[in-house]
Amino acid sequence: MSDGTSGGLSLRFWGVRGSLPSPGAGTQLYGGNTCCVELRCGPHLLLLDAGTGARGLGDALVAAGRPVSADMFFSHTHMDHIGGLPFFAPIYQNGTKLRFWGGHLGRGAFEAALDRSWSAPLMPDLRRMFRADLRFEEFRQGSTLQPQPGLRVETAALRHPGGCTGYRVEWQGRVVAYATDTEHKPGDLDPHVLHLARGADVLVYDASYEEAEFAAHLGWGHSTWQHAVRLAEVAGARRLVLFHHEPGRDDQALAQIEQQAAARRPGTVAAREGMLIEL
Ligand SMILES: [Zn+2]
Numbered sequence: 001m002s003d004g005t006s007g008g009l010s011l012r013f014w015g016v017r018g019s020l021p022s023p024g025a026g027t028q029l030y031g032g033n034t035c036c037v038e039l040r041c042g043p044h045l046l047l048l049d050a051g052t053g054a055r056g057l058g059d060a061l062v063a064a065g066r067p068v069s070a071d072m073f074f075s076h077t078h079m080d081h082i083g084g085l086p087f088f089a090p091i092y093q094n095g096t097k098l099r100f101w102g103g104h105l106g107r108g109a110f111e112a113a114l115d116r117s118w119s120a121p122l123m124p125d126l127r128r129m130f131r132a133d134l135r136f137e138e139f140r141q142g143s144t145l146q147p148q149p150g151l152r153v154e155t156a157a158l159r160h161p162g163g164c165t166g167y168r169v170e171w172q173g174r175v176v177a178y179a180t181d182t183e184h185k186p187g188d189l190d191p192h193v194l195h196l197a198r199g200a201d202v203l204v205y206d207a208s209y210e211e212a213e214f215a216a217h218l219g220w221g222h223s224t225w226q227h228a229v230r231l232a233e234v235a236g237a238r239r240l241v242l243f244h245h246e247p248g249r250d251d252q253a254l255a256q257i258e259q260q261a262a263a264r265r266p267g268t269v270a271a272r273e274g275m276l277i278e279l
């Protein structure tokens with residue numbers, strides 16, 4: 001396992017499911033936790049979203065026994081992307097430093113939305129129990145962020161109810177694009193997604209649906225694996241990772257999708273919990 005000391009870039013998937021956790025016998029292979037990806041860029045720890053997968057990551061970080069300092073980038077504040085935060089163990093530890101980055105809401109609204117999710121009556125008033133040093137960084141979608149020296153993060157608005165942000169993380173010439181919770185228009189390639197994904201080593205993309213299911217879900221803010229393949233092709237992304245799996249999709253169905261997508265574009269994989277990609 002990469003511990004970040006190699007200086008390279010690595011991604012580990014802790015939650016790959018969209019919309020709702022889906023535990024059970026039928027989802028053991030790909031996993032049932034919602035969106036959370038750990039990115040290591042040399043010594044820097046980044047998180048992409050904090051769905052229920054953040055619990056496992058938090059436990060692993062605590063077990064590693066070092067103080068946790070992380071930049072957490074949120075696509076948006078739907079529950080499947082923030083629901084793991086109250087169960088992210090480092091947030092209850094003195095010495096933890098967390099910076100929350102969000103750009104899909106207006107001024108002050110990102111922190112307010114997270115605060116609401118941690119407060120009564122939705123939760124006990126957790127913010128009083130958190131021991132971590134929390135900082136909120138609100139940005140305008142389309143801006144380029146430099147959270148750490150040598151780390152460049154481009155942002156763009158995605159098509160999703162209530163707004164959503166896609167990210168392009170660049171570290172020492174390696175590039176990861178993360179575009180989830182985004183709906184395409186049939187026959188059209190979103191210039192924002194193409195911009196984020198241009199020449200990326202890895203493109204993580206919302207593949208909630210199959211093409212045949214898409215018409216019944218217009219306006220829900222998600223895309224298809226077939227569209228993901230087209231996007232990756234045009235953007236010149238090297239490896240496509242299908243992400244945000246439908247909660248009702250079992251391992252067998254996902255394996256079939258993965259096989260079909262890989263036949264169209266070799267190297268394509270469906271994200272699964274625990275999967276590690278090192279660049
Ligand atoms: Zn989602």
Ligand SMILES: [Zn+2]
Binds near residue numbers: 076078160221
């Ligand atoms: Zn959403």
